[in-house]
Amino acid sequence: MKLYILRSLAFSLLLFSLATCTTEEETITPREYPRLTTLPVTEVSNDGARLNAEFILRGDYPIAEYGFIYSDDYVGRMDFENSERISIEGNVGAEGFSAMISRNLRNNEEYHVKAYVRTADYLVLGEPVNFKSQGSKGPELKSMIPSSGHIGDEVEITSSDFGKAKWATKVFVEGSEAEITSFSETAIKFLIPDAVAEELLTVAVEVNGNVSSFEEKFNLYKPVISEITPVQTSFDAEVTLSGENFNPVKGSISVNFLGFKDVAFPAEIVTTEESSVVVRVPAGVDIKEPGITIEMNNMKTKVKQAISIKDPVISSFSSNTAKTGEEFTLIGKNFSPDPEMNEVRIDGKIAEIVTARADSLTVIIPTQIEHVYSSRSVEVSVNILGEIAYSDTFLQITDKWFRLSNVPFNNSAYIYQGMSTMDQGYVISNDEFWKYDPITREWQQETSYPGSTTISPSSFTIENLLFIMAGMELYEYNTLSKNWTQKTNVPYSGKRDLLTFSYNNIGYAGTGRSYDYHTYYSDMWKYDPTGDSWTQIANYPATLGGRRGGVATILNGHIYTGLGGSRNTGSHNYEMYKFDPVVEQWTRFDDYPAKSLANPTAFTTNSRAYFGSVNEPHGTTNLWSFDGFSWKKEPMAPRRMNFLFLLNDIAYFTAGSSGQFWIYDALQPD
Structure with a gap:
């Protein structure tokens, strides 16, 4: 197609006469092609503007298309293809044509306009004219x-x-x-x-x-909810919201569960389709019947249908036995994966939750420093949203050291003494005298001690008779008649911190130190309750001379003794001796393996002799057992202990001045 740009009538006539000068833009032809000029723009208003054109020569080519091009760009860059264009339909008049621009004109903008006609072979453009727009209508x-x-x-x-x-x-x-x-x-x-x-x-x-x-x-679209399934659910379980108009694009929908005071708990979106949204119940929902809102397209809908969180269920334990201070797992269902939403109690005491899942809770069993357990068989419960589930079976606490309810008497380490018969325990504290029943776990006050002093008392037991020594006095207590009887005074000057024991209906007492702490003793005596008489036996063979606060226990017909302190220096003594009551002979055996010997303890159970001493830097009691051949380290006590008595192979202790009351059961599993 040939392109003609008509700049003036004279110039077009000149081109007509130069038939041999042709270019791509201007071609001379013997036929009469159309010539036109662009007239000034009229009717300029905020509704648009009228564009006008006039034929200089109509020519004899059929006109296929005509109209205007316009642009706000530099006029030199105006071209037919890239400028805005108005094409007029219908037949064109002989004199010219016009068209109204009613859209897409920018207000106060300078525009350039060219009229055009197109034939089958030619495109003819008029000279440009300019006008200043006052705007127009928007696009149709x-x-x-x-x-x-x-x-x-x-x-x-x-x-x-x-x-x-x-x-x-x-x-x-x-x-x-x-x-x-x-x-x-x-x-x-x-x-x-x-x-x-x-x-x-x-x-x-x-x-x-x-x-x-x-x-x-x-x-x-606003979300529409028609149904929720299931209506009874549990934490971390999937819930389906059915309805319509849901946006399946990931991240386009948010669902919240409403808790106390309508606090929102965001739910994890599992899947989204146009007719359903599957979500996971948030672990932190804090009411049993939470509301639900769904938000999409910045519009929020509150679900009318109510749902309910299922009650917790305890089905089993990871083990039916456990030790305090250790981890323990409850197995069940409907728990919350948020630890703070579950309250686990063991024997009524809240346990720290380590990990939480919908089907299990791992907790730390409260220590016995925190809690006094009602028994070794304890109940376990879980409280979630006010609903409490109890275990069908009891948890068995298997600590060797087990705490009981506090003692009712003054527990000063210097004014009490424990002793026992076969089935009852006794303690003298000042002049008070108490009996303990291990079956009922109850204390009963007995007839008061009649002696003149109870400072650092010592004792031994012969069948149903208890013998108390304090100062130089010796008193007998008959546990059947509940009467006190004064006996022959001890055959030595006033001593304290004695080594005492009994064997084959004979009582033994000796060593110790003076009340002024200056003199330590090694002498040993035996007491025959039948004749109410004392007889001196071989001295205690402490190499450092003298011994105070030693302890003794019986194993396989021999008395094993040791611990306590040595003369004058007050240093602890690790020497251990075995006493044969038949020949009244002392024999040294393996030294005590612990490093500290304060507050010594001795008792026999489980076919072993147990010796304990306080670990001074930490204030707890070490415990070692001896089978007649070698030492074995046993579980350390939770705190500083003082031995009271042994009943039914169980050792009973008090803890300092706190009034705590503990037992040690060697038969419990390690």
């Missing part, structure tokens, strides 16, 4: 597809002519500018913006500052 909008959807959906709108200026075109949805993803003169695609938050949205297109809006509103 035809369709919007789809007319409903979600935030982020792509929508296409069409027009008869958006123009060519994509940079000057904007789409607004309810006042929020939308991202344009595709642009042509007749179609624009855009995304529903994130900022919208109403169901019915106005969509508008702005071209060169001129705006047109669809009468039809875009329908932004």
Whole structure:
């Protein structure tokens, strides 16, 4: 196609006469092609402007198309293909033509206009004219597809002519500018913006500052819930919300469970489809019947149907036996994976939760420093949202050291003495005298001690008779008649911290130190209750001379003794001796293996002799056992202990001045 640009009538006639001078832009032909000029623009207003053209020569070529091109760009860069264009339909008049631009003109902008005609072989452009626009109408909008959807959906709108200026075109949805993803003169695609938050949205297109809006509103989907399943659920379980208009795009929907005072707990979205949303019940929901809200497209819907959290169930334990201070696992269902939502009590004491799952809770069993257990068989419970589940079986506490209820008497280490018969324990504290029943775990006050002093008393037991020594006095207590009888005084000057024991209905007492702490003794005596008489036997063979606070216990017909302190220096003594009561002979055996010997303890159970001493830096009691051949370390006591008596192979202790009361059961598993 040949292109003609007509600059004037004279110039066109000149071209006509120069038939041999031809170019791609200007060609001389013997036929009469159309010539036209662009006339001044008229009727300029805020509704647009009228463009005008006049034929200089109509010519004899059939005109296939005619109209105007215009642009606000530099006139030298105006070309037919890239400029805005108005094509006029119908037959063209002989004198000229005009057209009204009613859209896409920017207010107060300088525009350049050229008239054009097109034949089958030629495109003829008139000289440009300029005008200053006062604006126009917005683009003519035809369709919007789809007319409903979600935030982020792509929508296409069409027009008869958006123009060519994509940079000057904007789409607004309810006042929020939308991202344009595709642009042509007749179609624009855009995304529903994130900022919208109403169901019915106005969509508008702005071209060169001129705006047109669809009468039809875009329908932004609001979630509709028709059903929740199941209505009874548990923490971390899946719940399905059925309905319509859900956005299947990941991250487009949020679901919250409403707790106390409507505090929101976000739920994990498992899957999303157009008709259903599957969520996981949040572990932190703090009421039994939480509300549910679903938010989508910046619109929130509260679910009317109620749901309920199932009650917890304890089905079993990781083990039916456990030790305090160690981890222990409850197995069941309907627990919360949030540790703070579960309250586990063991024997009524809250236990620290280490890990929590929907089907198990691992806790630390409260120590006996924190809690006095009612018995070794204890109940376990779980409280979740006010609903309490109890274990069908009891947990067995298997600590060798086990705490009982506090003693009822003054527990000063210097004024009490424990002793026992076969089935009862006794303690003298000042002049008070107490009896303990291991079956009922109860203390009963007995007839008061009648002696003149109870400072650092010592004792031994012969069948149902208790013998108390304090100062130089010796008193006998008959546990059957409950009477006190004064006996022959001890055959030595006042001593304290004696070594005492009994064997084969004979009592033994000796060593010790003076009340002024200056003199330590090694002498040993035996007492025959039948004749109420004392007889001196071989001295205690301490190499450092003298011994105070020693202890003794019987194993396999021999008395094993040791610990305590040595003469004058007050240092602890590790020497251990075995006494044969038949020949009244002392024999040294393996030294005590612990490093500290304060507050010594001795008793026999489980076919072993047990010796204990306080570990001074830590204030707890070491415990070692001896089988007649070698030493074995036993579990350390939880704190500093003082031995009272042995009943039914169980050793009973008090703990310092706190009044705590403990037992040591060697038969409990390690």
